[in-house]
Amino acid sequence: MRSLWLGILACAAMLAACGDDDSDFVTRPSGGSSSSLCKDCDDGSSSSKKQGDGGSDAAMTNSSAKSSSSSVTLAIPCKTDSTDICEYKLWPDSDATITSVTIGSQIWMDDNLSNGTKSRYTNWSDAVGERLEDDCNSWLCNPGLGVFRGACPEGWHLPDTTEWNTLIAAVGGRYNAGSLMSLWNEYPWRCGKTPDAYGFSARMDGMVYADGFTSGKGYYAVFWSATERNENQAYAISLSCTGDSASWEYYGKNSRIMVRCLKDDPSDKKIDISSLGCRTETEDNCEYGELIDSRDGQAYKTVKIDTLWWMAENLNYETDSSFCYEDSSEYCEKKGRLYVWEDADTACPEGWHLPSALDVEDLYQTAGGKFVAGKLLKTTTFKDRVGTDAFGFSALPAGLRNADNGNFSWGEYLAYMWTSLSYSNSKAWGIRFSYRLDEVETDEYDKFDALSVRCVKD
Known part of the structure; x- marks a missing residue:
C-alpha cells in the first residue's frame, strides 16, 4: 500500500x-x-x-x-x-x-x-x-x-x-x-x-x-x-x-x-478515497482473524489494517472501573464496555495492547489521513454521515460516560476510543468518530471519563 x-x-x-x-x-x-x-x-x-x-x-x-x-x-x-x-x-x-x-x-x-x-x-x-x-x-x-x-x-x-x-x-x-x-x-x-x-x-x-x-x-x-x-x-x-x-x-x-x-x-493534492480499503458494498477482501480472550472466553473479530492487527469490535472485558452504557448489559454485548483510562491501559488480553500514538497514526495514514479516515473506518450505523467501513474496522457509536456526573451520552452518535498516550496527570488522548464528520478527531479526555477500547496485537 x-x-x-x-x-x-x-x-x-x-x-x-x-x-x-x-x-x-x-x-x-x-x-x-x-x-x-x-x-x-x-x-x-x-x-x-x-x-x-x-x-x-x-x-x-x-x-x-x-x-x-x-x-x-x-x-x-x-x-x-x-x-x-x-x-x-x-x-x-x-x-x-x-x-x-x-x-x-x-x-x-x-x-x-x-x-x-x-x-x-x-x-x-x-x-x-x-x-x-x-x-x-x-x-x-x-x-x-x-x-x-x-x-x-x-x-x-x-x-x-x-x-x-x-x-x-x-x-x-x-x-x-x-x-x-x-x-x-x-x-x-x-x-x-x-x-x-x-x-x-x-x-x-x-x-x-x-x-x-x-x-x-x-x-x-x-x-x-x-x-x-x-x-x-x-x-x-x-x-x-x-x-x-x-x-x-x-x-x-x-x-x-x-x-x-x-x-x-x-x-x-488529493487522495482518491474510493481506491482505499479492502471492502466495498459488493466485495470483502479484508484479512480477518479471531481473538479468544482466555480470561473470560469471549471471542472478538480482528482485522489486519496495513501491518497491524486490530480488534474489529470493542473490548467487553469487565474491570473494576468499566461500565455498560446506560448500565445495560445488552449495550455491552453489542458495543463493548466503557473504561476509565487506567483500566483501559491494562485491559487488553495478553499479547495485545491499547493503541499507541504510532498505532493510531498508522491507522489514520492507511485510511487516507485524518480528514477522511472517519468515513472509511466507521460503520453504516452512524447517523447522518455514515461510514463505508472500507477496512473492516467497524467503528460504531458507543458514546461515553462522563467523569463529572456519571451520565452517559452520545450513544448513537459518537465513538470514543482511548489511546495509551497520557496528556497530563489528569488527561489522556483519545480519538473520536462523529456522526457529523468524515474525519477522525483527536482530543484529550479526563482520565475518569469512560471510553471504548480497541486493542492492537503486540
Missing part, C-alpha cells in the same frame, strides 16, 4: 524529541504531510532558549536525515562567488510575482514571504492558516488530503517537517545545511561568508519571541514548518552559519518567525 517507516522510531534514541506533555513529533522520511510521535520521552528543552518559549529537537534531524537520504534526489551545487547556474523561475500567475529555485526534487521560493519588499516575521497561526489551526490543534495533525496553503500564495504551501527534511537531505544532510545560507550577512565577523551554494539564500534574520525579544540575528535563519508540537508550540527549522548545521527547534506559536513557501506538487 505504501512504505512504512515506523521501524526507525526508537524512543530511546529520541530523548530530545519529546516534551513534558509526552506528546511530540519526529518526522517520517517518506513523502506526504505526516509526522510520527514519540511516547514517554524526556523533555528536550534547549538551555539556549528562553524558558518556556522554545527548545531544540536534535533527534528529529538525526533520525530523519539518515532515513530519508536514500529516497531523496540529491541537489547539485550551482552557485559560487563568481558563477550562478541555479535553476530559477518566475511565477507571474500566482497571487504575487514569485521567483523560485529548484533544489533536488523541490521548488522553493528563493526569498522569504514578504509584505511588499520586506520579509515579515509571522506567528504560527498566521503562517499556517485558519484551517490547519482549527483542524490540527492536537498531538496528531495529518492533513491526508494534501498540503495547506497557509499564508503562502496560491499554488504554494507552508512546508511541513518532512518536506524541510527532504531539502536538508538533498543538500547533503544537517551538517551541510549552512550551504543554503545567503552571502548576505549583517555581521560578517560572526560567521564569515556563507556559500548559498544552491540559491536558497537563507538570510540570518533570526526570530522574534512573543514578548518582542529578537534572537539569533546574524547567526541563524529560522523558518516555520506546518507541523505543531502541541497546542502551544510548533516546529521551526533553524539553519546556523556558525556550524553549517540545521536543527529542529520548537517555539511558542505566538513567536514571530520567517516563512519560506514550497511549490505544490499536483500529485499530493
Whole structure:
C-alpha cells in the first residue's frame, strides 16, 4: 500500500524529541504531510532558549536525515562567488510575482514571504492558516488530503517537517545545511561568508519571541514548518552559519518567525478515497482473524489494517472501573464496555495492547489521513454521515460516560476510543468518530471519563 517507516522510531534514541506533555513529533522520511510521535520521552528543552518559549529537537534531524537520504534526489551545487547556474523561475500567475529555485526534487521560493519588499516575521497561526489551526490543534495533525496553503500564495504551501527534511537531505544532510545560507550577512565577523551554494539564500534574520525579544540575528535563519508540537508550540527549522548545521527547534506559536513557501506538487493534492480499503458494498477482501480472550472466553473479530492487527469490535472485558452504557448489559454485548483510562491501559488480553500514538497514526495514514479516515473506518450505523467501513474496522457509536456526573451520552452518535498516550496527570488522548464528520478527531479526555477500547496485537 505504501512504505512504512515506523521501524526507525526508537524512543530511546529520541530523548530530545519529546516534551513534558509526552506528546511530540519526529518526522517520517517518506513523502506526504505526516509526522510520527514519540511516547514517554524526556523533555528536550534547549538551555539556549528562553524558558518556556522554545527548545531544540536534535533527534528529529538525526533520525530523519539518515532515513530519508536514500529516497531523496540529491541537489547539485550551482552557485559560487563568481558563477550562478541555479535553476530559477518566475511565477507571474500566482497571487504575487514569485521567483523560485529548484533544489533536488523541490521548488522553493528563493526569498522569504514578504509584505511588499520586506520579509515579515509571522506567528504560527498566521503562517499556517485558519484551517490547519482549527483542524490540527492536537498531538496528531495529518492533513491526508494534501498540503495547506497557509499564508503562502496560491499554488504554494507552508512546508511541513518532512518536506524541510527532504531539502536538508538533498543538500547533503544537517551538517551541510549552512550551504543554503545567503552571502548576505549583517555581521560578517560572526560567521564569515556563507556559500548559498544552491540559491536558497537563507538570510540570518533570526526570530522574534512573543514578548518582542529578537534572537539569533546574524547567526541563524529560522523558518516555520506546518507541523505543531502541541497546542502551544510548533516546529521551526533553524539553519546556523556558525556550524553549517540545521536543527529542529520548537517555539511558542505566538513567536514571530520567517516563512519560506514550497511549490505544490499536483500529485499530493488529493487522495482518491474510493481506491482505499479492502471492502466495498459488493466485495470483502479484508484479512480477518479471531481473538479468544482466555480470561473470560469471549471471542472478538480482528482485522489486519496495513501491518497491524486490530480488534474489529470493542473490548467487553469487565474491570473494576468499566461500565455498560446506560448500565445495560445488552449495550455491552453489542458495543463493548466503557473504561476509565487506567483500566483501559491494562485491559487488553495478553499479547495485545491499547493503541499507541504510532498505532493510531498508522491507522489514520492507511485510511487516507485524518480528514477522511472517519468515513472509511466507521460503520453504516452512524447517523447522518455514515461510514463505508472500507477496512473492516467497524467503528460504531458507543458514546461515553462522563467523569463529572456519571451520565452517559452520545450513544448513537459518537465513538470514543482511548489511546495509551497520557496528556497530563489528569488527561489522556483519545480519538473520536462523529456522526457529523468524515474525519477522525483527536482530543484529550479526563482520565475518569469512560471510553471504548480497541486493542492492537503486540
